[in-house]
Amino acid sequence: MSTFNFLKMASQLDEEQGVSFQDKALTWDTAEQVQDVVDALKNQKVVHYLQLDGNTLGVEAAMAIGEGLKLHPEFRKALWKNLFTRRLKSEIPLALNHLGSGLIEAKAHLTVLDLSDNALGPNGMKGLETFLRSPVCYSLQELHLHNCGLGPEGGSMLSSALLDLHANAKKAGTPLQLRVFVAGRNRLENVGAAALAKAFKVLQTLEEIVLMQNSIYHDGVSVLAESFKANTHLRVINMNDNTFAVKGAAKMAEVFEHTPLLREINFGDCLMKTDGAYHFAEALEGNNGNLEVVDLSFNDINSDGGLVIITAMQSKPKLTYLNLDGNCFGHEGCAQIIELMAKNGNPSALQTFEEDNSEEEEDQNDDEDEEDDDEDDDDDGEEDEYDEHEHANDTTEEADEDDVAEETAYVTTNAFTTKFLNDSVTFKDNSTFAITEKPVSCSPEQFCLSQTPCTLQQFNAVEEENKLQAFKNIINQFTEDNHLLLLVFTALKCSHLSKTSKPALDLAVSLYKSTFEYALQTKQENRVLNYILLQLGLLRSEESFKSEYDLKSCRYALREAIIKPDFANDNIKNTLKVFLEQMDA
Template identity: 60%
Template structure:
């Protein structure tokens, strides 16, 4: 007998029978009631309107009020397809426009099944315009909520959670409990606290079948909260947390949740920094059950060869598997061949996508120990910045301001060794910071290098050594491994801190930037050093925020000058990454 999905067929038949209006992608600016007269007329003259598409235009307050009046006549309305319709609007306009539209639906007594407001720069401010609608009987019937790329932030995520939970409570009291099935909220800067709030929705509703929250700067703490929510949704089929920083800790929480979600068909944890031990957790959790898996994306996760082999073996019995992405990990040549051999035994060996892109430093000598070295510090790394909706410039928060360094800086503090060495950075030789040179307490090369804070220009100029670069290197070379690397990084930053006011400091900063990246290349630590330097320069976010003691504008200036004056600076990958992040900041 054929494997027909009767639920899908019924939905398709239902969709064919739907009637609605579409004004999408006309690239029109609707400011006044007159501007939307044709929409209002269509709403007034069309007997049945199940949906209204407005995306690809820009809607103002008066125009929204006029459309809302037309919607009041349609209690049968159930799909609000209002994505990408507030571009170039002030942050004061969007909430009022949404309030009008929501009021129109409430007056009509509509029963929404789909609400799509993706690609609108809502933020917490925009959520104010949605709160009444989300708490009303209009959404008791809601099945799909799409808020992708809306810039909600932590505050917006918390507001959304509270509104949905309030709606659920009142819907239960009314005898028609909210049964949300699809929740899409990628690229919203939710971070850990926003994720914790959203997790409460999942734990309470227990009806989710699809959850997509990629690119939200969520770390293992937030992932653990979400995993607790996933456990309460046994019918979960599609799960996408791509490009969040899951790490081994988050993978352990998710693996535990997988035991409660046997219906999974499509999982996407690409670019989540799972590493080899995270792969072990996933493999163990997925090996026994989850026979309905069709799509598994675990690409670009720094998984070593053993992790790849274990995953492949765990998926051997998934006869429905159609697509498997393990590309961009650290298998090495032999590891890739081992993985391919196992997948050749699959029911569908063609499920494996390309394994051509490998991030191994050396194909035939994979360093599995590297997965453990910085496991405790994975929380401070993130591979990419998210490109949020920026259409509403007045909405953009302080995170986008070059001078708003505290919002971006994400490594804990100078004394925290992100590489997992001693708790106190070079505690045996740590000296007190010298604010400025005095006869009683002159600054020395050693105190300059080993202090935990930047130096004043007066103290820097009081250094007696003619060849300061050589003197600094002599201090640095007394240390080994991660201590040496950290000392290089922060000595560089201390010189770069002064680079805009001292040509000598700039020259030293440029030389030290080169020393640092050369050492990273030499020791095969480009990725971790790149990420850490980007974080220290305020160019890449991480979980823990702190106030940098350095003049980051000056530090970035020194890096720009280094890149200009040295076309062969570091590796091509590091040069490109620095240039991209600096250009993004300038843009």
Template identity: 45%
Template sequence: MSQFTLSELATALDGGTETGVSFEGRAEKWGTAEAVKNLVEEIDKCKKLVYLNLDGNTLGVDAAACIGEALKKHPEFKKALWRNMFTGRLKEEIPKALDHLGKGMIAAGAQLTAFDCSDNALGPNGMTGLVELLGSPTCYSLQELRLNNCGLGIGGGKMLANALLKCHKDSVAAGRPFQLKVFIAGRNRLENEGAKALAKVFAALKTLEEVAMPQNGIYLDGITALAEAFKLNENMQILDLNDNTIKPKGATALANVLHCMPKLREIHFAEALVKTAGAIVLADALQDDHTDLEVLNLGYNEIRSDGGYAISSALQNKHKLKSVMLNGNQLGEDCIFKLKDGFQSNPDALGSFSEDEGDDDEEEEEGDEDASDEDDETDVSHENGENVSENYGASDDENYTGEEEDADGVNYVTALSQSHTSNANDNSFQSNKSVSFIGEETRPNTVETFFNTPNPTAKMLADIPATEKLEAFRNFLSTFKENDYLTALVFTTLKCAALANESKEALDIAVALYKDAFDYAVSTRQVSRVKNFFLIQLGLLKCENKEFKPAYNLQSCRYALKETISKHNTIADDFKSTFNLFLERFE
């Protein structure tokens, strides 16, 4: 039989009503013991001090020492609501004042559940006054930590991370695991290093439900580290990275872990240079799941119409949406009309488009990365086709960091198509087959020859001696290494699809191989890559690379794709909805 503690009994008897002391917004100037006397008396008189709200006053060192002494008498204390309480104070005063307050709570044996020290100019110096508290048993019970607009900087961010890691480690050893749920730290200049330090905390905790880190100067390295940590927090509901530099690479890193956070209700990635490519990968990740989504904010991201159409498709099954913000992009009238049409049953959810800049139908270009964005040095080389096929076979959840894009945001499958179709012997395609190009009149009519020919003909297909040609293609493809199989499959599909208008046999093979490619993409979590590849190759989606030209008969390939979608009921809805949306635009 469980025991009822005195504190639980007291809570039950008073109906769970919280009591405490609030001096919120009084603009008091507490510098001395005499000046803070009234507040201390209120704290002493409160029999059950659950919260103390000092928001909007200003606190000096001597006054803080008196408050700390008063807090030593209140082990029941749970909520320190201390926003904006150091206005006009010297930076040397802040850490000392915080240290006095923290020592009072620690001495009392208080068990904090909420700590809000937002809108205080802490900086790294002020953070030193919180390190002891945040690493102590008083914070083992902490569920909400709010340090918004504190100017922590990289140094302060690292100190915060170390304190929280200590709290987690010690709490686990004590049998009372630290289970933080809400972490708010916007406008702190954390940058990549601070974000990476905090990512280690998030990965260790695994209990977060809300993370807000807007306007922190975080670039790809930091975004990627955070994404890897977020995927371990399956209860995440609110994710806010507004006004950092996410870009398409960061969007890809985040998209690849969204499936690990099925309870997401709010996504805020506004003013983050997500761009069209980033919007598409995020839309792909949201397409089938996340039906509890209520808020999506992708405003002011230089997203063009293709990204808008992808988002529109992804949101069709999100019936709980309350707010979708896409203003300040470059969607254009047609795309906005499509979005509004999709929200006819819920028009209030779709925000204004008053600042949409319109899609001028020019190719999107990415500017140079900021000097602090160090990840460009790790980009995959595409011009020589090196290291491309190795990445293509990796599943989305194997520490994938979005390196399929080059500095201009070009998806690497596009580069792969160029190198493969121009020269099948290029090193970008590492297979366990080796076929030298010889004159067409002397080539054997085999599946392997067909595969290695950049633009094979219908006659070449017809002359392949195999009775069951589809089975022959599948047998040939099965000989490729795992990392190359999908690459070989999609190119073989396109080569057959390009002949579909003139050959019934080519159409049947193409339809079957399209289906094989879709099924394999689903089973290996590569849906977004395969969709984007086919959309670009079929001219349904603009490529960011201005020099790219589709290598196959677009009309024929689209015809085979339509036939595939209409003939196979078992194709994932994710593929059907996306391809139907883009195909309709070209009819």
């Protein structure tokens, strides 16, 4: 549960009336042993909640409590986490059935059900199926099933129950308004995740989703991401310690555009790699201005990916917590990230770097099993944060990793083919970029549309007095991403010659300026920054990328561009300076 919702629930409990036997460490097997709880339920006129966590409940005792619950139609919150320690699998569904039956007969209207840290499994879900489909749960707002050992089968059963609950509530004229769904540490895997995604897509009311540490890989992540898009009021997403890889990160990044109210995202220990960080940075650039908490720790992100994330955070004025620890930044990379963050409006949000995995990363091959990566992360990261009491009744094991094929983002060996820019293109005419042979004489159109670097002879062969305007006339015939691509690569063609031709340098500076003006105008600042940095060899990727351009000349022209007083803005200038200085170091 997020800090916000935890405090909110605590505040509500202070205002409400209820019965609490929390953390008494009592063993309740018989009706006699649980008589104190039953008496409290009978003697107290108003009972909004019953808090039993930290004890252990048997079948007969549960039946007695169920009888007591029948007296309270005003009942709202079943706070029953860590309640079945040392119980047999056969006992748990029977006990749950007795508790649920009592609330059904009372015709209560439940808002919170918390059964976290109970070894339910699929067998335990059988004791909840009838209850979760009943009118008692039509008013359910929060469902907490953290660390319940549901597995793929239990996750599927839960999804089916939620879908039926939604349909039943709608039919009764009281639409379900489930806001909080917590089911971390359940080994749901792809099957369970896909099943729950079906329910999420139908619910469309969720504000907080916690699915941390569930052995979900990119296939399951992708399906979940689609369901998250349907829940446009999402404020908290916690997917910590699953295995996204780049494919999963790309899909999850698409969620941000559809969830403008996001305040807290936790994707730590998800093995999203550097290219996954690029996807996140691009998606967060113009979205989610309300973000307060961002955790991308332990993700095998290199320093370039860290810098790109920092740049994306510059548009997040409410940011109070940014965790990038445990990535592969190295000492110098950490220093650069801290320096760039210092230019943000909220530099204190960046958390201290206590661990760096750069050395580890250098010793690994690119195609190494993700199993080893994840085991290292488990040793160093999430597991250390759990306290002994919270996981005394731990029902899950650590995730086993399979080989996951990764897809690298933003890499291109063809000047006009890139996954970084959108696949969909719009032309004003039927022109294409398919000029493959260098022309003897070079028109402005041939210069702009050629996919290969030009020679100085070709550059000089463009006879127009105002070459900049001639190039722009060609570029302006195209729209959207094609317009942007032509700006970028015409700038590269000119900067390719910048050390041997003053006119080419001047044109390159002007075209770089025009490129970033267009980026700002279309609100694609970080997207274009990242793409140009990659093209200039300043931004590293998981896959090797070899440019056909003279990168030293291209970077020289960029340095000349960013010292101009009217170039772009301080955010773009500072980011480019950091990467250029990194290359010079």
